[in-house]
Amino acid sequence: xxxxxxxxxxxxxxxxxxxxxxxxxxxxxxxxxxxxxxxxxxxxxxxxxxxxxxxxxxxxxxxxxxxxxxxxxxxxxxxxxxxxxxxxxxxxxxxxxxxxxxxxxxxxxxxxxxxxxxxxxxxxxxxxxxxxxxxxxxxxxxxxxxxxxxxxxxxxxxxxxxxxxxxxxxxxxxxxxxxxxxxxxxxxxxxxxxxxxxxxxxxxxxxxxxxxxxxxxxxxxxxxxxxxxxxxxxxxxxxxxxxxxxxxxxxxxxxxxxxxxxxxxxxxxxxxxxxxxxxxxxxxxxxxxxxxxxxxxxxxxxxxxxxxxxxxxxxxxxxxxxxxxxxxxxxxxxxxxxxxxxxxxxxxxxxxxxxxxxxxxxxxxxxxxxxxxxxxxxxxxxxxxxxxxxxxxxxxxxxxxxxxxxxxxxxxxxxxxxxxxxxxxxxxxxxxxxxxxxxxxxxxxxxxxxxxxxxxxxxxxxxxxxxxxxxxxxxxxxxxxxxxxxxxxxxxxxxxxxxxxxxxxxxxxxxxxxxxxxxxxxxxxxxxxxxxxxxxxxxxxxxxxxxxxxxxxxxxxxxxxxxxxxxxxxxxxxxxxxxxxxxxxxxxxxxxxxxxxxxxxxxxxxxxxxxxxxxxxxxxxxxxxxxxxxxxxxxxxxxxxxxxxxxxxxxxxxxxxxxxxxxxxxxxxxxxxxxxxxxxxxxxxxxxxxxxxxxxxxxxxxxxxxxxxxxxxxxxxxxxxxxxxxxxxxxxxxxxxxxxxxxxxxxxxxxxxxxxxxxxxxxxxxxxxxxxxxxxxxxxxxxxxxxxxxxxxxxxxxxxxxxxxxxxxx
Numbered sequence: 001x002x003x004x005x006x007x008x009x010x011x012x013x014x015x016x017x018x019x020x021x022x023x024x025x026x027x028x029x030x031x032x033x034x035x036x037x038x039x040x041x042x043x044x045x046x047x048x049x050x051x052x053x054x055x056x057x058x059x060x061x062x063x064x065x066x067x068x069x070x071x072x073x074x075x076x077x078x079x080x081x082x083x084x085x086x087x088x089x090x091x092x093x094x095x096x097x098x099x100x101x102x103x104x105x106x107x108x109x110x111x112x113x114x115x116x117x118x119x120x121x122x123x124x125x126x127x128x129x130x131x132x133x134x135x136x137x138x139x140x141x142x143x144x145x146x147x148x149x150x151x152x153x154x155x156x157x158x159x160x161x162x163x164x165x166x167x168x169x170x171x172x173x174x175x176x177x178x179x180x181x182x183x184x185x186x187x188x189x190x191x192x193x194x195x196x197x198x199x200x201x202x203x204x205x206x207x208x209x210x211x212x213x214x215x216x217x218x219x220x221x222x223x224x225x226x227x228x229x230x231x232x233x234x235x236x237x238x239x240x241x242x243x244x245x246x247x248x249x250x251x252x253x254x255x256x257x258x259x260x261x262x263x264x265x266x267x268x269x270x271x272x273x274x275x276x277x278x279x280x281x282x283x284x285x286x287x288x289x290x291x292x293x294x295x296x297x298x299x300x301x302x303x304x305x306x307x308x309x310x311x312x313x314x315x316x317x318x319x320x321x322x323x324x325x326x327x328x329x330x331x332x333x334x335x336x337x338x339x340x341x342x343x344x345x346x347x348x349x350x351x352x353x354x355x356x357x358x359x360x361x362x363x364x365x366x367x368x369x370x371x372x373x374x375x376x377x378x379x380x381x382x383x384x385x386x387x388x389x390x391x392x393x394x395x396x397x398x399x400x401x402x403x404x405x406x407x408x409x410x411x412x413x414x415x416x417x418x419x420x421x422x423x424x425x426x427x428x429x430x431x432x433x434x435x436x437x438x439x440x441x442x443x444x445x446x447x448x449x450x451x452x453x454x455x456x457x458x459x460x461x462x463x464x465x466x467x468x469x470x471x472x473x474x475x476x477x478x479x480x481x482x483x484x485x486x487x488x489x490x491x492x493x494x495x496x497x498x499x500x501x502x503x504x505x506x507x508x509x510x511x512x513x514x515x516x517x518x519x520x521x522x523x524x525x526x527x528x529x530x531x532x533x534x535x536x537x538x539x540x541x542x543x544x545x546x547x548x549x550x551x552x553x554x555x556x557x558x559x560x561x562x563x564x565x566x567x568x569x570x571x572x573x574x575x576x577x578x579x580x581x582x583x584x585x586x587x588x589x590x591x592x593x594x595x596x597x598x599x600x601x602x603x604x605x606x607x608x609x610x611x612x613x614x615x616x617x618x619x620x621x622x623x624x625x626x627x628x629x630x631x632x633x634x635x636x637x638x639x640x641x642x643x644x645x646x647x648x649x650x651x652x653x654x655x656x657x658x659x660x661x662x663x664x665x666x667x668x669x670x671x672x673x674x675x676x677x678x679x680x681x682x683x684x685x686x687x688x689x690x691x692x693x694x695x696x697x698x699x700x701x702x703x704x705x706x707x708x709x710x711x712x713x714x715x716x717x718x719x720x721x722x723x724x725x726x727x728x729x730x731x732x733x734x735x736x737x738x739x740x741x742x743x744x745x746x747x748x749x750x751x752x753x754x755x756x757x758x759x760x761x762x763x764x765x766x767x768x769x770x771x772x773x774x775x776x777x778x779x780x781x782x783x784x785x786x787x788x789x790x791x792x793x794x795x796x797x798x799x800x801x802x803x804x805x806x807x808x809x810x
C-alpha cells in the first residue's frame with residue numbers, strides 16, 4: 001500500500017468529517033417571507049410526510065444544490081428505484097434503521113441498469129437504511145444473474161449503518177472516495193466490486209454461498225484497479241466475515257486489483273488459499289506443525305498462514321533460514337501448546353527454533369518440560385524458544401521453562417502481551433528486542449532452597465552493538481526471590497520502563513555474573529507517594545541496567561492485601577477476549593491511552609477499578625480468563641472476574657459472557673484451589689480475605705439488555721420500582737455467597753447515568769444530549785441501593801459496605 005493512497009483515504013475522512021459538522025448545524029434558508037430549515041424533507045408511505053416516495057424527495061432538491069439537504073425516510077419497504085444524479089450533491093439520506101427502512105427492486109437486464117440505488121453526486125451521506133435487489137432471491141428460482149443493490153459513483157460519500165443485500169454484484173463501489181462504517185453487505189459472487197478508493201470499517205460481510213450450486217465457491221471482492229498508478233483500492237478494517245457455504249476473499253476484476261483485510265475476523269466460510277491448518281485429530285492439512293512448516297517452499301516470498309488448532313503438540317519445531325514470511329497462529333496461549341523435554345545442550349534443547357527473517361507468531365505457547373518438578377530432574381538449561389531471525393514479532397505468546405526459557409539470540413524482535421516464565425536467566429541472548437505489556441512470571445529455582453534467581457542475562461559484547469532488552473509497561477510477579485538480571489557479556493544492556501514489580505525483586509536489583517569485587521555501583525531508589533523508582537547500576541563501568549518504573553512497593557505501601565472485582569463492561573479488564581462474543585474491546589481505539597494496547601477494557605484507558613487498585617498500592621487486577629493455571633496459583637493481590645454484556649440476572653446477556661453466578665464460581669475456585677498454594681495457613685487465609693476489598697459494578701445491562709430490550713419479557717410484568725427491588729434482592733443473595741467465602745469489605749457501584757452513554761445518546765432524536773427518560777427509569781435502583789447495603793451490613797456480622805458513585809468518581 002502506497003503512502004499516497006493512505007493519504008488520500010485520510011483526506012477523504014477529513015472532508016467528509018468537515019461536511020458532517022456543517023450538516024449537524026441548523027442552517028436556515030429564506031422561502032418567500034419565511035425562514036425554513038433546509039433539512040426538513042420527510043418521506044412517509046402513509047402520507048404523513050412531504051412525499052410518499054424517496055425519488056420524489058430527491059427530485060425536489062434544486063439542481064446544483066450547494067446546501068446540505070436532509071431527507072428523512074420513515075420505516076417501511078419502498079418498492080422503487082432511487083437515483084441521485086450528478087447535479088444534486090450535499091444530500092443526507094437517512095432511514096429509521098437498516099432493519100426498518102428498506103428500498104428494493106429486482107432489475108437485472110444489465111449491470112449498469114440494474115441498481116436499486118444509484119448515487120452519482122458528490123458529498124453524499126447515507127444512514128440507517130437498506131438497499132436490496134431481490135431478483136436473485138432463492139425463492140424466485142431463477143438463474144443467478146448480476147443484480148446490483150447499490151452503485152456508488154460520486155466522490156466523498158459516507159455510509160453509516162447501511163445495508164446492501166443481494167447475491168451477485170451486490171455493491172458496485174464504482175469510482176470516488178467512499179467510507180463505509182458499521183454497514184452490512186450480503187452476497188455470494190463478486191458482491192463488493194468496482195474501482196472505488198474505499199474504507200470499510202467495522203462492517204459485517206455476510207456470505208450466502210449456500211444459495212450457490214453445491215461445491216461452487218463464491219468471491220467477496222472483485223476490485224477494478226487498472227494500473228499501478230491508480231490510487232483506488234478496498235481496505236477492510238476491523239470487519240467480520242461470516243455466513244454459509246465457502247468463499248474466497250476475492251479475485252481481480254482488473255489487472256492491478258488491490259484489496260487489504262486488516263484485523264478482520266474470518267469464520268470458516270473463507271477458503272484457505274494461503275492458509276495451512278494443523279489439527280491433531282486429522283481435520284486439517286497436517287497433524288504435525290513441523291510438517292506444515294516443511295511444506296512451505298524454500299526461499300518463500302509470500303506470507304503463509306499456518307493455523308494451529310487447540311491441543312498439546314509433542315514435537316520440536318524449527319523454521320529454517322530459507323522459510324521466511326510465515327505467520328504461525330494458535331487458538332490461544334492457554335489452548336494451543338507445543339512442548340518437548342530436551343536439555344542436552346542449550347543450542348540443541350529449544351522446543352521452538354526460528355532462524356528465518358520476517359516471522360509472526362500469535363496466541364500459542366512453547367514449553368520445555370525437562371525441569372518440571374514432577375520429572376524429578378536436577379535443574380539444567382532447557383530452552384523453550386530460540387529466536388535468531390530478524391524482524392520477528394510475537395503477540396500473546398507463552399514461553400514456559402525454568403532455566404534459559406527464552407533465548408532471544410539475535411535480530412530485531414517485538415514481544416507484545418506475551419507471558420514468559422522461569423527462574424534462572426530465563427530471558428537471555430543478544431537480541432535487539434522490545435517487550436511491551438508482557439507478564440514476567442518468576443518461579444522458584446529449587447523449591448525449599450534459598451536460591452535467588454535472575455530474570456535477564458543480556459549478551460551485548462561491545463559498546464558499538466545496538467542490541468539490548470527493553471521492557472515497557474510489563475509486570476513482574478511470582479514466588480521466591482529474584483534479581484532483575486546479570487550481564488552474560490561485558491556490555492549487557494537492559495531497560496525496564498513503567499513496569500510493575502512485586503516484592504520478589506531483590507532491592508539490589510542487579511548482580512554481576514561472577515565476583516563483585518570490581519563492581520562500580522550507583523544506586524538511587526525512591527519509594528514515595530508517587531510510587532516511582534529510578535535506579536541506575538553500572539557493572540565494570542560497562543554493562544548497565546536502567547529502571548524507570550511506575551512501581552507499587554508492595555511490601556511497604558500496600559494498604560490492603562488484595563482487590564477482587566466482579567461486574568460488567570464498566571470494569572471488564574479483558575475476560576471477554578477469551579469468550580465467543582462480539583462484545584469485545586480488543587480493537588482500536590480501545591486502550592489508546594493504555595500503552596496504546598487494546599487490553600479488553602471497554603475504555604480508552606484504565607477503568608475505575610484499576611484506579612482504585614493503584615490508590616491502594618496494588619497492581620491492577622488481571623482478568624481471570626487471561627491467566628494460566630500457574631499464574632492463578634501465584635497471584636495474591638486480586639483478580640478481575642468481570643464480563644461485558646452480562647448482568648445480575650442470568651437471563652441478562654448478549655452473546656457469551658460470564659454471569660455474576662459464574663464469576664462467583666470462579667472466585668470460589670480461587671479461594672479453594674489457588675490461594676492455599678501461596679497462603680498455607682487457614683487462619684492467615686481468613687485474615688487475608690477479611691482485609692481484602694471486593695468491588696462490584698453491575699446492573700446497567702439488566703436494564704439495557706433485558707428490561708428495556710424485551711418489553712414483553714417475563715421481568716416486564718414488574719413496574720420499574722418493583723423491578724429495582726427484584727434486582728437488589730438478586731444482588732444481595734450473590735453478595736451473601738461472596739461473604740460466605742470469607743469476604744467482609746464490599747464496595748458496590750451504583751448504576752450510572754446510562755442515558756448519557758453513546759448508545760442512548762444516538763437514539764435520542766435530533767439531540768446530542770443525555771436521554772433523561774432512561775436516567776430517571778434506572779434511578780429507582782440507585783436510590784434504593786444504599787438502603788439495601790445498610791440492610792446487608794446489619795445482617796452480616798463484621799461486614800462493611802460502601803456505596804460508590806463512579807459517575808462522580810475522582
